[in-house]
Amino acid sequence: xxxxxxxxxxxxxxxxxxxxxxxxxxxxxxxxxxxxxxxxxxxxxxxxxxxxxxxxxxxxxxxxxxxxxxxxxxxxxxxxxxxxxxxxxxxxxxxxxxxxxxxxxxxxxxxxxxxxxxxxxxxxxxxxxxxxxxxxxxxxxxxxxxxxxxxxxxxxxxxxxxxxxxxxxxxxxxxxxxxxxxxxxxxxxxxxxxxxxxxxxxxxxxxxxxxxxxxxxxxxxxxxxxxxxxxxxxxxxxxxxxxxxxxxxxxxxxxxxxxxxxxxxxxxxxxxxxxxxxxxxxxxxxxxxxxxx
Amino acid sequence: xxxxxxxxxxxxxxxxxxxxxxxxxxxxxxxxxxxxxxxxxxxxxxxxxxxxxxxxxxxxxxxxxxxxxxxxxxxxxxxxxxxxxxxxxxxxxxxxxxxxxxxxxxxxxxxxxxxxxxxxxxxxxxxxxxxxxxxxxxxxxxxxxxxxxxxxxxxxxxxxxxxxxxxxxxxxxxxxxxxxxxxxxxxxxxxxxxxxxxxxxxxxxxxxxxxxxxxxxxxxxxx
Numbered sequence: 001x002x003x004x005x006x007x008x009x010x011x012x013x014x015x016x017x018x019x020x021x022x023x024x025x026x027x028x029x030x031x032x033x034x035x036x037x038x039x040x041x042x043x044x045x046x047x048x049x050x051x052x053x054x055x056x057x058x059x060x061x062x063x064x065x066x067x068x069x070x071x072x073x074x075x076x077x078x079x080x081x082x083x084x085x086x087x088x089x090x091x092x093x094x095x096x097x098x099x100x101x102x103x104x105x106x107x108x109x110x111x112x113x114x115x116x117x118x119x120x121x122x123x124x125x126x127x128x129x130x131x132x133x134x135x136x137x138x139x140x141x142x143x144x145x146x147x148x149x150x151x152x153x154x155x156x157x158x159x160x161x162x163x164x165x166x167x168x169x170x171x172x173x174x175x176x177x178x179x180x181x182x183x184x185x186x187x188x189x190x191x192x193x194x195x196x197x198x199x200x201x202x203x204x205x206x207x208x209x210x211x212x213x214x215x216x217x218x219x220x221x222x223x224x225x226x227x228x229x230x231x232x233x234x235x236x237x238x239x240x241x242x243x244x245x246x247x248x249x250x251x252x253x254x255x256x257x258x259x260x261x262x263x264x265x266x267x268x269x270x271x272x273x274x275x276x277x278x279x280x281x282x283x284x285x286x287x288x289x290x291x292x293x
Numbered sequence: 294x295x296x297x298x299x300x301x302x303x304x305x306x307x308x309x310x311x312x313x314x315x316x317x318x319x320x321x322x323x324x325x326x327x328x329x330x331x332x333x334x335x336x337x338x339x340x341x342x343x344x345x346x347x348x349x350x351x352x353x354x355x356x357x358x359x360x361x362x363x364x365x366x367x368x369x370x371x372x373x374x375x376x377x378x379x380x381x382x383x384x385x386x387x388x389x390x391x392x393x394x395x396x397x398x399x400x401x402x403x404x405x406x407x408x409x410x411x412x413x414x415x416x417x418x419x420x421x422x423x424x425x426x427x428x429x430x431x432x433x434x435x436x437x438x439x440x441x442x443x444x445x446x447x448x449x450x451x452x453x454x455x456x457x458x459x460x461x462x463x464x465x466x467x468x469x470x471x472x473x474x475x476x477x478x479x480x481x482x483x484x485x486x487x488x489x490x491x492x493x494x495x496x497x498x499x500x501x502x503x504x505x506x507x508x509x510x511x512x513x514x515x516x
Contacts, residue, residue, distance in 0.1 A: 203382070208399070
């Protein structure tokens with residue numbers, strides 16, 4: 001098999017059938033724009049949910065009778081507890097400072113004493129910030145000696161759990177729909193282009209071309225269409241997110257953040273789409289009789 | 294070169310060829326005549342193995358229908374030259390590339406391809422039109438390109454299915470002269486035709502396909 005011939009033929013397709021080539025490149029580009037925009041939204045929706053979870057913090061309030069050594073021991077046992085990422089001790093004085101910062105008044109002056117208990121703030125590991133797991137940890141901490149109470153934003157976690165599951169199903173549904181539509185759209189456009197060359201394929205067989213000899217230039221053409229369509233989509237998205245997006249809404253810069261590798265991925269997905277589109281399409285026509293019945 | 298034994302072919306329950314026998318030697322020129330729908334094209338399709346017989350065996354250029362696998366059919370076709378009434382040129386490329394395609398499939402070296410394509414084009418008198426697209430050529434010229442494509446691999450057998458069917462008398466004569474020249478150099482030719490004037494003008498062995506069988510025909514009267 002002549003590699004040079006396959007590459008030359010692949011490129012010749014651009015010269016010979018400009019319109020169908022343009023249609024295929026454009027279809028791949030539009031499909032990828034849809035897929036990428038959707039993926040970006042899905043990833044960022046997930047990012048928003050995760051950033052809300054990140055803010056969920058647990059606080060264990062300590063009894064006044066604990067001496068410093070007991071407080072340290074308690075803190076150490078909290079540190080090694082499963083699901084705990086880090087802990088921070090807040091003394092009664094610090095609690096009063098926080099109160100003052102939040103309410104603008106010194107509680108010791110209002111009440112003549114400091115009623116605020118010392119506490120240990122607990123940051124959970126990522127996988128433990130669900131309502132169920134957080135409650136398990138809170139229950140264990142409540143049983144520890146010297147812990148008066150444990151609070152965290154339980155309702156927020158419950159709400160996030162419910163919403164995240166719904167969101168995941170919606171995202172998955174739309175994602176599957178867009179992906180299937182894109183593959184069909186691309187395969188159909190390429191199929192039309194190859195259908196137009198059906199007679200040529202039959203003639204090639206008549207001259208003694210093997211199936212792979214006929215197929216490979218078409219696959220090369222599909223690969224190049226995919227590369228161009230992917231490149232175009234990546235270029236447009238880059239312009240959109242890096243310039244237009246920032247210009248329209250600079251507040252959304254975090255939301256519109258796209259890693260450079262994602263652009264490479266778009267081009268790669270374009271190549272796969274083009275390749276599979278032509279693979280599916282050429283298979284249908286290559287097996288036909290050389291003399292149409 | 295060709296040996297057909299007890300060939301039967303039917304389409305939708307209707308028998309087109311039935312118990313047909315035929316043989317043809319290397320270097321022979323044979324006309325295949327018969328009314329429209331008699332099965333001339335089906336017989337040629339059997340020879341380039343686009344059709345399998347329901348019964349009987351086809352032997353052609355060293356291949357036989359019982360043992361030849363689908364993947365070997367392209368190799369058989371490279372040994373044959375095939376010429377059609379409707380030309381079957383690759384419409385998306387020029388004359389040179391149409392002829393060269395027959396060499397690309399056989400993995401011929403690029404430098405050899407150029408030489409052999411130009412030789413074949415010179416033989417059919419179309420070197421000056423090598424850069425033209427098929428639709429820019431007359432019918433006679435297109436058929437000459439097809440013949441050049443068929444010749445470029447130096448086939449031992451050339452199958453022609455009504456090669457002059459779409460051509461005017463002058464172009465038809467040119468094609469016949471060309472085919473005769475090719476035959477004189479040793480290539481066997483089996484040509485299906487309706488054109489009895491040409492058969493008379495360029496005499497050769499004639500077989501007539503009728504009622505699914507082949508009969509040898511003498512030239513004296515209208516075949």
